[in-house]
Amino acid sequence: MTIPINQSTAANAKSAAIRLAQLKQQLNLTPSSMSQQAPKDMAAERASADFDIEALAHHWHGGREQYVLMQKAFALIKSDPELVVQPPRNFVELTKDESREFTMGQIHRFVKLLQDPVIRSQGPEFAEALFQALVNYSESFSMRIGVHRALFRNVLLMLGSDEQRDEWLDDVDNYRIFGCFAMTELGHSSALRDIETTATYDINTDEFIINSPTITATKWWIGMAGKTATHTMVIAQTYIDGKHMGHNWFIVQLRDRSTGELMPNVIAGDIGHKVGRSGLDNGWIQFHHTRIPRTQMLNRWVDLDRQGNYTPAPSPVVMYATLIPERVMLVLNSMLMVSHAVAIATRYGVVRRQGSHNEQIMDYLSHYGKFAPAVSFVYMVRSATSTLDEQFKILTAGGNMDPEVYMYHMGDMHAISACLKGLTGWYGSDVLETCRRACGGHAYSAYNNIGQIIDDWGVLTTGGGDNVVLLQQTAKILLHLLTQKLEHDQYPQLKFKSSTHYFIRAKEYLAVPQWHVTDVSMCLDNLSLIEEALFTILVKRLNSIREDLKAGTTHNDLLLDSVRAAEMHAAAFLYSDAVGKYDKADLSADPGVAKIMRRMTALWGLHTLHTYSDQGFKEGFLTPQQVKQIEKVYLMATKNLRKQLIGLTDAWGYPDFVLKAPIAKYDGDIYEPYFETLLMSKNSIGVPSYHGKYIKPLTDAE
Template sequence: MSKKNIALDRLLTIQNHISNQPQQTGPIDLARERENASFNVKHMNWLFWGSKEFAEALQDAFLIIQRDPELHFSGGHPFDLTRPEEREATMKQIFRYIQLKKSLKDPLLFKALGVAMGMYSESFNMKVYVNDYLMAQSFKLFGTTEQYDAYINDIVNWKIIGCFAMTELGHSSFLRGLETTATYDRETDEFIIHSPTLTATKIWIGMAGQTATHTIAICQTIIDGKKCGTNWFIVQLRDQKTGKLMPGVTAGDVGAKYGRNGIDNGWIQFSHVRIPRTNMMMKWSKVDKGGEYIPSAFPAVSYSVLIGERLSVLSGAISTCGQVLTIACRYGCVRRQGANEEQIMDYQSHYVRLMPCVASTYVISVITRMIINKWEGIMKLAQTSQEEFISYLPDIHAISSGLKAAISWWGCEVLERVRRSMGGYAYSSYNGIGGAIGDWGVVTTGGGDNFVLIQQSARYLLGSFKQVSHGKKVTGSVEFLNDIQQIRSSTKSILSDERQLLNLDFTLDMYTWLCCKKVDVLAASLDSSTEGEETTWNENQVDLIKLGELYSYRFTLSEYIKGIKECSTNNEFKELIPILTKLGSLWAIHLINDSLYLFLEEEYFSKEQVKMIKKCHLKLCKEIRKECIPLVDSWGFSDFMLKAPLGKYDGDVYTAYLDTLKAAPNCMGIPDYWEKYVKNF
């Protein structure tokens, strides 16, 4: 401990003796915690955000938001706004953001501003994402060059406000089951867009409720009474000047939600809406003037725009989990409780709950950049080498489907652990936890519970296993299956020393063994069934979902190891390798510890080995706990961005919290209902 902090401790002791009001220990506690860092916090911040340049641009972006009255929320947070007020505030932020886009000449700073605003306002983040990514990328992936050129400038400049109409009242991820129809009329050379049933209503469509002027709608294409498959169509929803719905379009808002009330999720019904034939997105499938349907040689391409949407959950996890964990860790180190007034973060039940969450956030941050960079490279191939683009789709589709499901579920677990760690304070909107839970739920489960997605990953894994069984080689995320014969020849773990568990390659091998064993067992079960294919699949559904989860988590661990190796080539990041390795080891041990019952089913571990794993898990949690404040500080979320007084950087959390309560509307006023009800008692 530094001489300065020793002096502060002594001063605090004296003050407590002579004052009737115990002094707050938070500032001293957090200062002491920050001295425990074994790494350079600034360098870790650069690594977390990808580079020194972007991390510094992000801090500049935070300042822009804080200083710009059009970008920041009045009072610093949106918690006291009504839904209409939050809607207006969000659109005001977007309007200002587009103005700044034209004035900021530094593209890196503008990119950082978009990221920063996405963290500051979840509703802003989703509205901009729907238009600038889902709508724009739809034209890039599905539209012809002519269609892209005709629309893209209006989209990126918000002259057209777009939405993405996929999910229906009775359908979500199962695109073949969607009911909205696009029927070709030969006489007029038009498509008629129609919602034939109640369950065909497009629903939970971001910005469809109030603001979207156009949509990209996926519909069943019908020509001469014959279904030709699903395709994407451009449909105008509202007049761009008046905001009134177009003829044949009925749309409304879904109303109150758990979170993200600044975005107008809505529902849409089409009643024989006519659009030109050229409003069909025709990069892959086409309908010519004669009404001939020319199908895509690669039907699965219709899912490709969803890959980026699914991967965006990873970025959301970094922001959402990072912010709530910063709040929870700081509060856990400030809050004192018990006979000896100990920091609650020192209780084993507390830090064991939170430290795997901190470790996972670092793992996800590293792999997110890697996988998104890979996807961006693949998307470029859609313009230059379509066959090569198609060749990458099955693997990246399986990865994105599995990761969206697995990380969505894990994010929910992180938020729940944080909620419990904060006690009753988590239920105060002003501490940011409840809002984060609502926001995360809205964005990650809008299309269902993700069980359909994770089964797509399991199906891909099983298909790859079948190829290997027939002597073929597989590549990408399933390449490990090429060695499955050797892997499954080992029936018992060789774990004999705790130090082995600190080797990431060793823990990856154990997790790979489990993944291979489960795919082997499930493949045999499916093949031996005498029931129909669908019945057999359903009878094994729980195990298939778990297989998809194992595959996805194995991928995160494998990619993280590659990411650490890349860091070792950077002089600024070399010093971070020990702590990054420890964080990765905790994540790996957490995965293994969480799956012990699966290992034990196969008798892979002995009782002694299980004890060793559990002991190592507790030990790593305790070691990471010592550096939890420097670790969350490294993420760089300022007080202004966190919007949570109990997560203040300086540790003076109780003063800040009470000041926030006092500033709330009508905090100490006489309620309107006093005269009518209370007085009469």
Template structure:
């Protein structure tokens, strides 16, 4: 080991020796328990010791085609061992659940450095089958997809429309004579654009298209569509597709485009867990139109964890760098000190550590809400669906944007070295940047949250009951002062939010009273509405963080650290948004 290496190792060892709590408890927390930590470590040992996952040449020195082929090779091998390796079956459920466990915990980034051509197959294609397919459809497609006999993607975004689902132009028109749907791309802007794995890899795709039966449009619905021949891998007649070219990040992926020319699929290829089209063309409505968006909600929850993992890795890199990097002297003629000793460096690092824990606790809360809602949907109860939609939209927007901002702060905190690919920070930044756009552009998601807040405000004015996350709208008396305890800060949050939402609702109503159409008035108030949504979600995260730390089962030294981080997050959030708290 070189002198420089020994120096770095010694500096890290010195910092680690100062730790006053059991690090394994924190590790278990992020893994979901001691048993999950053990399973992850065994999984890593098997996968990372497999020479098939090694890169003969560092990916950054490869062409796009070489990068794609290399990552596809590893993806196929990963799929193979999860379906055949008995050791993996003992660690995690075999097949689909084992693979989804692997991807859900971000372990794939250890072998896929800059994207994975089959990521959408696991992240969206399989969840769509599981969440939107009826039992017969799951029986038909799930085993094939699990074994890799069919590889799929998810085609929703179009060249002309993304987040605005009602604006999608791809059509699926039912023909009762042949009992088929005719899929068509009527305009150039109807071209499906961006689906990962579509350019070269996938033979199937879940297509989101406007459903037409008996001359009526029933809005966006999901369809299973084969787009390539499973023997030749050539596109089928009536299908035009290809790769869209280089991107800001995910450079190993094959994001693609897709067009249909009067392409026919069987009636049974429409996902029919919630809505149905009968043989004669009769449309059977779902209990709620939002039920078809379940797969998107699931993915948004995953994005919350994924974005936070990106920040977690970045803050680990930056903290280790700050522990080994010596720069300048604090006192003349003294040795140069670790940059971790500088308060300015601590201001860059410590709030990001607190943000990781805050977002992680909040993401778990949303995931639990998702599971609860799924159980209630099965019983015909849709009461929590609007709440789930709002918090999943809001936390996706908050976690991706705050993580991106934090990663860049940390990158800058590593000086010139942070600009080097060798730190992995540029790749982490690019990957997280994409999360601010896919599965709902963040500004649009903020407006979705704001729509929910205005609706809840009006419900509170009528004396209706509200869900816990918006219960602050029911405050009758606003305290004049708040102390600086955690509960005092949460109380200040609630009062500030109530006033902010009240003013936005009044502004909106005044414009409507003057004759402006509601959507026009809403656009004129949109920045204030976004402010409401952002502060609402920051309150939501804080409101989850405080009780979660108190209820978390851990030793007192760990609790002390979590309480300090919680306190830091609350105070930093209030200071960063102080304009909303001063009146």
């Protein structure tokens, strides 16, 4: 497909190229030994991989066909000025308003491409690849369109009746309306029990009246509500005939689809400047006795007839199930952002040399000892989220949920999605800080993208629920299931393998006084040794918390213990899921891929056992000598993977324009491109506009 290039953009690019060439003539750009060595180092790193990098890339993307489609999608968007910021403009120099406009322009262009006959002829798989390519390029695009696709749409699918889906879904899928997700409030964030927005049924007019009774009832941080969304899903306290009926979801129109003006009795605005994701128009909404038809209360699980007879949901928790896909989306987004930062820092780490023997800085334990588990973490999360996707399909059955199956499985899905979101948020924060420090002063430059990723990251530690609260919720479910097993020998029989499957052997684990492994290196040959150790520690720790609660200790006094156990449960789930896939797997008949994925799995298991060894020590399950051995074997495993890191990060398939970091150029030739990036920046050289006003009066003074 030929993409028309905006003429002014092309002219600007040509002018910038001429200016850059002129500047380079004035500068001393003679290659140094360091700049000449960098590409050689990168090539040597790539050649040292023990596996076929392209074969691993196929596995990462879900198969060769998907990999080829992604590369084709990247090639398509790379030179499109409406999708990717083109020189001389730079992504990091866009103002808030420019970012808002550019991101909406990306969505407009994406939708138009989906409607293009040439794109349509290539099938839905290529359309999805285009979407994923843009998600990789822009966090603002990812979240702005994700609010519509993953939140607004999912609420409709999960909670809307067949009639409501028939009425709304076509407009949603074809972007004739843009939806947002009005859950959080100024005074209550995600504490849904306390939200103040009300929906009162008026039987005389057959309408609901949506109202924001106080300032703290204002819907807050609502993505796309600032300027874009035409409609929103609103969760509100419901009142019928003067009686409180709990929470329900409602479709409310915010803006006229043609003019963009706010609807009567709706006031909404933009949150303004944020730390990151400046292309997303987060907003606030107030409803002033806004009237909507009764039919716009989502009624797959509840019902209200014309006479005001209300049938409640089988359980109030179904109203919160929409948060499960949101959390899985946030986990995937976390993995994506971490992988970008790790790819940047890893590439820089093998071309930057420093030390008494001019070592590659990646050869220091402070580098490879941190980056090897970070790379493993990315692979584990990628693998585990595919498992959660399959489990979620069982839960929702494509929107045709069996109420009994749905109710029976939702608690388990909530538990693992909540704690996995907590783990990825916290460990991901550590990894990003590691990446920043590992790139030295160059990470402080916005042009190398690490800082931008860290700014954009903030929403992932609180969006979808505060990590402490989510981990508390998981711990509560874990304690309940463990009690049911220990005291009543009951354990739910699910249609998928639960993350808590190890509770089936809880009594057996409690009876084990100490880990029997005396040589921890044996764990590299037998991955189940680590798995059994993690499960035993978890059962013992959770049981200790349970016993303390029974003895009268408060939940608040055990808060940190509970959160730590839930976090460990998530890490153990990542490991156990990977063991099931990679311990003895034959991946696409490629032994190199199978071997490296098993090594990634083993490293994550050792990382988890090392990180949470304090939990085992508290229970007397691990001795000081075993803890020392675990650390020794773990660090040796990171060292053995040192030369595989470039190949492992290459397999993610991120083009240079997606990473947006000159110090992470694929070929390792980083210094001249870095310099060129700065030279193309507006006003990088020359007399500043304020010289005559502020500098000259001082320097000319006698």
